[in-house]
Amino acid sequence: MKKIINDAKNYVEDFANGIVNAHSDKIKFLNDDFRIIVRNNNPKKDKVGIVTAGGSGHLPLFLGYVGEGMIDGCAIGNVFASPSSSKMEEMIKACDFGKGVLCLYGNYGGDNMNFEMATEMVEFDDIETMQLRGKDDIASARFEKKDTRRGVAGIVYAYKIAGAAADLGYDLKEVYSITKKAMDNIRTIGFALTPCIVPEVGEPTFNINQDEIEVGMGIHGEAGIEVKEMMTAKEIAEFALSKIEEEISLNSKDKVSVMINGLGSTPLEEQYILYNEVYKIISSKGVSIVMPHIGEFATSMEMAGVSITIFKLDELTEKLLKSVAKTPFYTNFNK
Amino acid sequence: MKKIINDAKNYVEDFANGIVNAHSDKIKFLNDDFRIIVRNNNPKKDKVGIVTAGGSGHLPLFLGYVGEGMIDGCAIGNVFASPSSSKMEEMIKACDFGKGVLCLYGNYGGDNMNFEMATEMVEFDDIETMQLRGKDDIASARFEKKDTRRGVAGIVYAYKIAGAAADLGYDLKEVYSITKKAMDNIRTIGFALTPCIVPEVGEPTFNINQDEIEVGMGIHGEAGIEVKEMMTAKEIAEFALSKIEEEISLNSKDKVSVMINGLGSTPLEEQYILYNEVYKIISSKGVSIVMPHIGEFATSMEMAGVSITIFKLDELTEKLLKSVAKTPFYTNFNK
Numbered sequence: 001m002k003k004i005i006n007d008a009k010n011y012v013e014d015f016a017n018g019i020v021n022a023h024s025d026k027i028k029f030l031n032d033d034f035r036i037i038v039r040n041n042n043p044k045k046d047k048v049g050i051v052t053a054g055g056s057g058h059l060p061l062f063l064g065y066v067g068e069g070m071i072d073g074c075a076i077g078n079v080f081a082s083p084s085s086s087k088m089e090e091m092i093k094a095c096d097f098g099k100g101v102l103c104l105y106g107n108y109g110g111d112n113m114n115f116e117m118a119t120e121m122v123e124f125d126d127i128e129t130m131q132l133r134g135k136d137d138i139a140s141a142r143f144e145k146k147d148t149r150r151g152v153a154g155i156v157y158a159y160k161i162a163g164a165a166a167d168l169g170y171d172l173k174e175v176y177s178i179t180k181k182a183m184d185n186i187r188t189i190g191f192a193l194t195p196c197i198v199p200e201v202g203e204p205t206f207n208i209n210q211d212e213i214e215v216g217m218g219i220h221g222e223a224g225i226e227v228k229e230m231m232t233a234k235e236i237a238e239f240a241l242s243k244i245e246e247e248i249s250l251n252s253k254d255k256v257s258v259m260i261n262g263l264g265s266t267p268l269e270e271q272y273i274l275y276n277e278v279y280k281i282i283s284s285k286g287v288s289i290v291m292p293h294i295g296e297f298a299t300s301m302e303m304a305g306v307s308i309t310i311f312k313l314d315e316l317t318e319k320l321l322k323s324v325a326k327t328p329f330y331t332n333f334n335k
Numbered sequence: 336m337k338k339i340i341n342d343a344k345n346y347v348e349d350f351a352n353g354i355v356n357a358h359s360d361k362i363k364f365l366n367d368d369f370r371i372i373v374r375n376n377n378p379k380k381d382k383v384g385i386v387t388a389g390g391s392g393h394l395p396l397f398l399g400y401v402g403e404g405m406i407d408g409c410a411i412g413n414v415f416a417s418p419s420s421s422k423m424e425e426m427i428k429a430c431d432f433g434k435g436v437l438c439l440y441g442n443y444g445g446d447n448m449n450f451e452m453a454t455e456m457v458e459f460d461d462i463e464t465m466q467l468r469g470k471d472d473i474a475s476a477r478f479e480k481k482d483t484r485r486g487v488a489g490i491v492y493a494y495k496i497a498g499a500a501a502d503l504g505y506d507l508k509e510v511y512s513i514t515k516k517a518m519d520n521i522r523t524i525g526f527a528l529t530p531c532i533v534p535e536v537g538e539p540t541f542n543i544n545q546d547e548i549e550v551g552m553g554i555h556g557e558a559g560i561e562v563k564e565m566m567t568a569k570e571i572a573e574f575a576l577s578k579i580e581e582e583i584s585l586n587s588k589d590k591v592s593v594m595i596n597g598l599g600s601t602p603l604e605e606q607y608i609l610y611n612e613v614y615k616i617i618s619s620k621g622v623s624i625v626m627p628h629i630g631e632f633a634t635s636m637e638m639a640g641v642s643i644t645i646f647k648l649d650e651l652t653e654k655l656l657k658s659v660a661k662t663p664f665y666t667n668f669n670k
Contacts, residue, residue, distance in 0.1 A: 002528050002545065004605040004641060006567045006612075011604070014568070018607030021614045022627045059603035193337050210337065232341045233349070265600025267636040268394035269346070270339040272353030277341075279356045292357045301602040304637070306339060333668050 001202040008199035012056045012078055019063065023328035026067045035083060036091045037063045038073045048166040048175045049073070049095035052105045052159065053088050053115070055080040057198070058219060060329035061298040062105075065156065067327030070163035071104070072097075079198050080220050082110030088118035092127060100128035100172035104162055104179065106151025107133040130176045134158055136188040136309065138243055139216025139225050150218050153261040153298040154186040154309045156330070157321070164320035182317045187244045188259075190224070190307035191236055192217035196264060196300045205303075215239065219263070219300045219307075233270070237277035240308040248312050252286030255318060259293040259309035264302045271295065274306055291321055291332075336537040343534035347391045347413055354398065358663035361402045370418060371426045372398045373408045383501040383510045384408070384430035387440045387494065388423050388450070390415045392533070393554060395664035396633040397440075400491065402662030405498035406439070407432075414533050415555050417445030423453035427462060435463035435507035439497055439514065441486025442468040465511045469493055471523040471644065473578055474551025474560050485553050488596040488633040489521040489644045491665070492656070499655035517652045522579045523594075525559070525642035526571055527552035531599060531635045540638075550574065554598070554635045554642075568605070572612035575643040583647050587621030590653060594628040594644035599637045606630065609641055626656055626667075 005011055013034045020029055020037065030036035043049075053075035054062040063074040073095040077083040092101050103119060105111050112133065119129040134151025141148045162179040170178065192214045195204035205221035208214055213231055216224025231239070241250075250256065260275045262268070275294050282289060290313060298307070313321065325332045340346055348369045355364055355372065365371035378384075388410035389397040398409040408430040412418035427436050438454060440446050447468065454464040469486025476483045497514040505513065527549045530539035540556035543549055548566055551559025566574070576585075585591065595610045597603070610629050617624060625648060633642070648656065660667045 002548075002565055002639070004526075004528075004568050004571060004601060004609050006569055006608065011608070014611055015604040015607040018609075018611030018614070018629075022607065022610055022629055057604065059607075191339075193339075213337075230337055233339050234341055236339060264602055265637050265639070266339060267599055267634065268631065269350040269392065269636060272350040272357065272394075273341065273346070274339050274353075275357055276349055276353030279353070294353075294357055296603065299602065301604060302600050302639070304337070304600070331666065331668070333666070 001197055003199060005199060011199045012076060016063065016076055019328060026326060026328055030090065030094050035076050035087050036073065037066050037076065038094055039066055041068065043072060043097055045097055046099055047097050048099045048170065048172050049097055049101035050159070050162045050166055051091055051095045051101055051103055053077065053083050054106055054111060055082060057301050058298050060296065064329035065159045065327050067325065069167060069323060069325030070159045070327050070330060079200065082108065082114050085114040085117035088114055089121045092118060092122045092129060093125060096127045102162055102172060102175055103129055103131045104158055105133060106155055107135045107149060128172060130172055132176060132179055132183070134183065136183065136186045137190065137218060138187050138247065139189050140218060140222065143247060150222065152188045152190060152219055153259055153307050154188045156297045157186055157257065157309070157311045158183050160325060161317055161320045163325065164323040178316065185248060185312040186309060187248055188307050188309040189240045189243055190217050190263070190305060191215055192263065192303060192305035194265070194304040195221060196303040217305065219298060233273045234277045237274060237281055241278065241281055244310050248310060250282065250285055250287050254287045255290050255313045256282065256287055257290050257293065257311040257313060257321060258282065259297060261298055261307045261309065262296045263305040263307065264299040265304045266306055271306060278308060290318055336532055338534060340534060346534045347411060351398065351411055354663060361661065361663055365425065365429050370411050370422050371408065372401050372411065373429055374401055376403065378407060378432055380432055381434055382432050383434045383505065383507050384432055384436035385494070385497045385501055386426055386430045386436055386438055388412065388418050389441055389446060390417060392636050393633050395631065399664035400494045400662050402660065404502055404658060404660030405494045405662050405665060414535065417443065417449050420449040420452035423449055424456045427453060427457045427464060428460060431462045437497055437507060437510055438464055438466045439493055440468060441490055442470045442484060463507060465507055467511060467514055467518070469518065471518065471521045472525065472553060473522050473582065474524050475553060475557065478582060485557065487523045487525060487554055488594055488642050489523045491632045492521055492592065492644070492646045493518050495660060496652055496655045498660065499658040513651065520583060520647040521644060522583055523642050523644040524575045524578055525552050525554070525598070525640060526550055527598065527638060527640035529600070529639040530556060531638040552640065554633060568609045569612045572609060572616055576613065576616050579645050583645060585617065585620055585622050589622045590625050590648045591617065591622055592625050592628065592646040592648060592656060593617065594632060596633055596642045596644065597631045598640040598642065599634040600639045601641055606641060613643060625653060
């Protein structure tokens with residue numbers, strides 16, 4: 001296993017320290033176990049707190065989006081493993097600014113269970129919470145079972161919307177419903193070309209042939225819809241948009257944001273070649289693209305592949321998407 | 336060869352169009368051959384123009400740094416190949432705003448030759464030019480032959496300094512000498528773990544064993560100093576800094592910027608683990624780090640590996656580094 005690390009056992013602690021040391025103007029550890037990241041600058045008082053949590057191995061997810069205009073705290077798990085409920089509890093307490101806390105995270109068993117426990121625990125401290133689970137991965141279950149779908153890269157848009165809504169002073173229920181409505185208009189599908197290697201395991205997470213692509217694979221290597229012969233960028237764009245359009249209609253004058261998310265080792269050149277194909281299809285419908293996001297937003301370490309996310313906007317979500325954000329891996333200065 | 340492309344022949348055109356379509360608020364093609372990128376917003380009049388050029392396959396290099404506060408134009412070559420002198424000539428003409436043009440590029444045979452020709456051609460139009468070549472790669476030649484060294488990731492700092500100096504109104508000779516002095520204080524060393532594949536070739540650029548690391552490899556797979564057994568992050572940081580400190584002294588109270596540059600498929604987690612080791616060594620000397628740059632700045636498509644760049648700052652270069660820049664892949668808002 002060829003990774004630039006020290007000891008696999010210290011993988012999470014080492015990269016988390018690197019991030020905090022590099023971005024100490026924006027974030028800090030809540031305490032000295034290096035497992036909870038919070039904003040360094042105090043948010044305004046009387047703002048809804050937005051928190052998340054998740055396993056490691058997905059940078060910039062999850063901790064990279066802690067900062068002004070996005071999320072206020074993140075509990076960090078081991079690679080592909082949820083952090084404990086007690087860490088979540090500590091984090092929620094630290095991110096309660098008097099208006100309650102929205103727990104916004106991907107729909108995975110461990111995270112669900114631990115956030116359930118954590119939100120029950122903080123009730124004893126009279127902290128009001130609500131929970132929202134990212135379920136944007138259309139490949140992980142059919143529409144009829146969409147409540148069981150996994151959360152993938154689309155959660156980044158949800159952080160942006162929730163963070164912006166909280167900054168505008170909406171109350172907890174309003175932030176919840178604005179973010180929920182935004183998430184109902186976000187869909188993602190992923191395509192994997194190579195597996196990744198979990199540091200403490202040292203073996204590839206799955207196998208895939210040299211001339212194949214797995215359509216719909218999850219960010220932990222969860223099985224997708226089908227394994228196909230390698231596709232061109234144009235075929236990937238067409239396939240993804242046709243699947244997404246089964247659930248979200250795209251009509252002339254509509255506005256969308258598009259995220260082309262590199263899963264790890266897919267070069268920027270290929271991400272932009274794919275964006276160009278998505279751009280051509282969407283533009284040909286008379287739909288305009290607002291703030292395209294191209295790069296690595298939710299990865300699987302060195303997995304090769306991409307995901308495509310479509311976020312259909314309305315007047316409010318467009319305004320919230322465009323508002324200021326200053327986090328280590330996501331900045332927007334309201335151009 | 337598993338790449339997300341359409342046809343290898345259209346690789347450059349496709350990704351360049353993707354970039355321009357995604358970032359049309361900042362950049363545009365100069366004409367319809369898709370080989371010259373210039374700023375979309377007109378720079379102030381009476382500013383020194385800053386231009387560059389280089390082969391493709393290194394995104395965000397080179398075109399990704401066209402924009403306010405950095406460079407004004409970039410001519411795009413095929414993968415790992417220089418663009419023609421006539422493209423450079425067109426670009427220089429388009430980026431002359433009345434105060435002459437600085438051609439700032441990596442020290443490679445094709446680029447050197449073509450910029451020589453291009454700058455001679457524009458003399459007929461009374462456009463004054465000066466040339467500066469990036470030579471930051473300490474592994475590519477010994478100190479005694481440092482004028483033959485290659486330019487690698489350190490050129491990004493040079494773009495930032497030259498662009499900021501030009502924006503402040505310095506004349507061509509001043510921008511040249513400020514940037515030259517900055518470059519004398521920039522050193523890089525690279526470490527490769529896996530090769531990349533040139534799309535039209537379809538084969539890996541070199542071979543390296545599963546348990547080895549090549550110290551000092553260039554961004555086109557040029558041979559380095561030595562092939563070693565795989566190193567830890569700590570060993571890589573120590574080795575790199577000891578080599579760089581042979582040429583740049585780091586003493587208490589000094590200020591440096593550090594760039595950890597992923598060569599393509601090395602995950603952000605590993606880049607930050609490496610940064611953490613560099614941070615520990617540098618901090619222990621009483622040297623402070625200003626604006627660390629961690630991410631992909633100069634890649635080799637899907638090559639795995641990193642480079643480490645140290646930029647020793649003085650009062651002027653610190654100010655120029657911190658000034659505003661707004662390009663597709665590099666933004667700074669003067670925090």
